[in-house]
Structures are given as C-alpha cells and as structure tokens.
Amino acid sequence: MTGEYLFEIMGELDDDTVIEAREPVKRQRSWRLLVPIAACLALITVLVMRAAPPMDGGALDGESYAVDCEAPPMVCVGRGLYSIATEQPELAGREDEFEYLGEITSRVDSAEQPRESFQANDDLIGSRVYRLDEDIVVEYEGKYLLYELLYNYKDEE
Amino acid sequence: MDDDGIIRLFWDRDERAIEVTAEKYGRYCGSIAGNILKSPEDREECLSDTYMRAWGSMPKDWPRALSAYLGRITRNLAFNRYKEARAQKRGGGEVSLVLEELSECVSGTVEGECDRRELARAVNSFVQGLPEGKRRVFVRRYWYADPVKDIARDNNMRPDAVSKTLERIREKLREYLTERGFEL
Known part of the structure; x- marks a missing residue:
C-alpha cells in the first residue's frame, strides 16, 4: 500500500468528521483566563486598601490581603508554568502517550507562583510528572491530574 | 443563502447556483485546493472544475452537508491534478x-x-x-x-x-x- 492510496482512503471520512475539524475550537473554561483577572483584582484590592484609611484604626498592609488570595494549583516544569485544568479528562489507560519527565522536588506557598523547574505551589513533592502533548500530567495519590501550559518563562527573556 | 437554497438552485438548473456557491464556499474549497496544488492557475482551474462537477452531480444528489460535499470534490480533483503534475515532475504543495x-x-x-x-x-x-x-x-x-x-x-x-x-x-x-x- 502507498501513502497516496491511504490519502485517497482518508478522503472517504464521514462528512461530520470533516466539518468538525475546521470548526473553531471551543475554548475550555480554564484557569488560563481566570488567573490574569484574579491577579488584577488582587492588585486593585491591595491598592485600594493601601489608599483608604483602615476602618478599625488598626494597621493594614496590602501584603496580608495579597497572601490571602490563593493562586490555582500550578507546577513549573522546565521554563513552562502549568495550571491545573478545570475540566479533567480521563487519563487512566492513556499511559502509553505519557513521556516521563521527573518528579516534583520543591514547593512554594499556595499564594505564590512556582518559578523553578519541578516546583509546585501545592503538596506534590515526590509526584511523578509526564508530558502529554503540549500539557503535563501529574500523578498524585494514584490519580492523573492534567495541567495546562499557562505561561513560558522564556517569554520574559 | 442557506445550503438548501443553494442546492435548490442546482436542482432547478439555475446558473446563479455557481455564483452563490463560489461566494459562500470559494474560500473553503480554495484552501483545500491550495494545500494540494502549488500553482495558482491549477488551483483556480480546480475550483472551476469543482463547481462544474457539482453542477453535473447535483440533480442526482441532495448533499446532507454541502461544505463537505464540495470539499470532497475539490480534494479529489486537486489530488488527481497533483498526481498528473507529479508525473510531469512539477511537484505539489503541502x-x-x-x-x-x-x-x-x-x-x-x-x-x-x-x-x-x-x-x-x-x-x-x-x-x-x-x-x-x-x-x-x-x-x-x-x-x-x-x-x-x-x-x-x-x-x-x-x-x-x-x-x-x-x-x-x-x-x-x-x-x-x-x-x-x-x-x-
């Protein structure tokens, strides 16, 4: 059989499959969109609190408010920052698609953003990390959690 | 015009069918032809052939999905042209x-x-x-x-x-x- 023949055979795919492929991708509800919004809101809150006199007359500094603002679970692998996907697909049984990368070795506070490779802002130390296409999968307590690429630190350079 | 309206024009042998099809699906079919054929002239001819093929086949067929129907015709015609061009060592696109x-x-x-x-x-x-x-x-x-x-x-x-x-x-x-x- 030749590649040409297989290409011709592909031409007989169902209409629905053909149409679906060129339809705009529905964007998943994702932390990717919420993180910048949450960050802006936190910043505005801090600025407002710093500008306004405290109601109870006590000391108020912006930092205490910023720390209260929890970030979503994130993991840094290589130069990529990944955030947990809000819609978790079933990943059990797809292990042959995983590429093992290593284990989470350090963590930062849950309000912070991990910046070093194999660092998380959650209790994931020792969890195995795999690549799955452009995303990563973290194995935690026997479950696979999908994290989507949020940001590339190399973009800062 | 919706797809059923376009198909109706083909069935009624109304020549506006080709104009309306080109307007609505020219770009879609053109992108398919363009991925297969490198030469702009070949692509244009392939598109014209697509409309002619649709004109010839539509009184028999009432496509469920007109875009896929036309796209499939374009793909087949473009690939046949690609094979001819390759035989003459003129190569192809993507x-x-x-x-x-x-x-x-x-x-x-x-x-x-x-x-x-x-x-x-x-x-x-x-x-x-x-x-x-x-x-x-x-x-x-x-x-x-x-x-x-x-x-x-x-x-x-x-x-x-x-x-x-x-x-x-x-x-x-x-x-x-x-x-x-x-x-x-």
Whole structure:
C-alpha cells in the first residue's frame, strides 16, 4: 500500500468528521483566563486598601490581603508554568502517550507562583510528572491530574 | 443563502447556483485546493472544475452537508491534478509532506491495496474513536492537508506538539489496521 492510496482512503471520512475539524475550537473554561483577572483584582484590592484609611484604626498592609488570595494549583516544569485544568479528562489507560519527565522536588506557598523547574505551589513533592502533548500530567495519590501550559518563562527573556 | 437554497438552485438548473456557491464556499474549497496544488492557475482551474462537477452531480444528489460535499470534490480533483503534475515532475504543495508522513504507515508497495471499502470503513472507525482534539488535528492534516503551523494556531498547540501528536496517531493507525488484518 502507498501513502497516496491511504490519502485517497482518508478522503472517504464521514462528512461530520470533516466539518468538525475546521470548526473553531471551543475554548475550555480554564484557569488560563481566570488567573490574569484574579491577579488584577488582587492588585486593585491591595491598592485600594493601601489608599483608604483602615476602618478599625488598626494597621493594614496590602501584603496580608495579597497572601490571602490563593493562586490555582500550578507546577513549573522546565521554563513552562502549568495550571491545573478545570475540566479533567480521563487519563487512566492513556499511559502509553505519557513521556516521563521527573518528579516534583520543591514547593512554594499556595499564594505564590512556582518559578523553578519541578516546583509546585501545592503538596506534590515526590509526584511523578509526564508530558502529554503540549500539557503535563501529574500523578498524585494514584490519580492523573492534567495541567495546562499557562505561561513560558522564556517569554520574559 | 442557506445550503438548501443553494442546492435548490442546482436542482432547478439555475446558473446563479455557481455564483452563490463560489461566494459562500470559494474560500473553503480554495484552501483545500491550495494545500494540494502549488500553482495558482491549477488551483483556480480546480475550483472551476469543482463547481462544474457539482453542477453535473447535483440533480442526482441532495448533499446532507454541502461544505463537505464540495470539499470532497475539490480534494479529489486537486489530488488527481497533483498526481498528473507529479508525473510531469512539477511537484505539489503541502500534500507532498503529508504523503511522506502517511508513507510511514504503509509498506510503499502497490500489492497490498486491499478492499477499498473495507479499509475506508476501518479508517473511519479508527478516526471516530480518537478523542476530539486529536481527531481534529489528524483530519486537518490528512484530509485537508493543512500545514502543521496552521493546525497548531487553530488548536492552541505548539507546532512540535502537533507533529508529535500526528506521529503517535499514525503509529496507532498502523497498529489498528494491522491488527484487523490489512496488509499495509
């Protein structure tokens, strides 16, 4: 059989499959969109609190408010920052698609953003990390959690 | 005009059918022809042939999905032209790369060309079984012959992730067909 023949055979795919492929991708509800919004809101809150006199007359500094603002679970692998996907697909049984990368070795506070490779802002130390296409999968307590690429630190350079 | 209205024009032998089809689907069919044929003249001729083919076939057919119907005609005509051009060593567009990739799934000999309908059914079933995201990527590459960078852009992926995904799906397709007794 030749590649040409297989290409011709592909031409007989169902209409629905053909149409679906060129339809705009529905964007998943994702932390990717919420993180910048949450960050802006936190910043505005801090600025407002710093500008306004405290109601109870006590000391108020912006930092205490910023720390209260929890970030979503994130993991840094290589130069990529990944955030947990809000819609978790079933990943059990797809292990042959995983590429093992290593284990989470350090963590930062849950309000912070991990910046070093194999660092998380959650209790994931020792969890195995795999690549799955452009995303990563973290194995935690026997479950696979999908994290989507949020940001590339190399973009800062 | 909606698709049923366009099909009605074809059935009524109203020549506006071609004008309206070109207006609504010219760009879509043009992109398919463009991925397969390098020469702009060949693409234009292929588009004209598509409308003529639709004109000839429509009184018999009432397509369920006009876009896929026209796209399929364009794809077949463009690929036939590609084969003629290649025989004359004039080459082709993106499809040359697509064919190279597909050649990795098969032996490259003509002896193994098994029952076309059975194979088409098996390939369809394999593609249906893929998760939606992978199916989109696979169909964009091997039905539309779309460039990897365009597929990556439209699916929020990096080009290298698209290439890796395609490589894995090709390998799975090969396994799937081999397990079902197809001689590749």
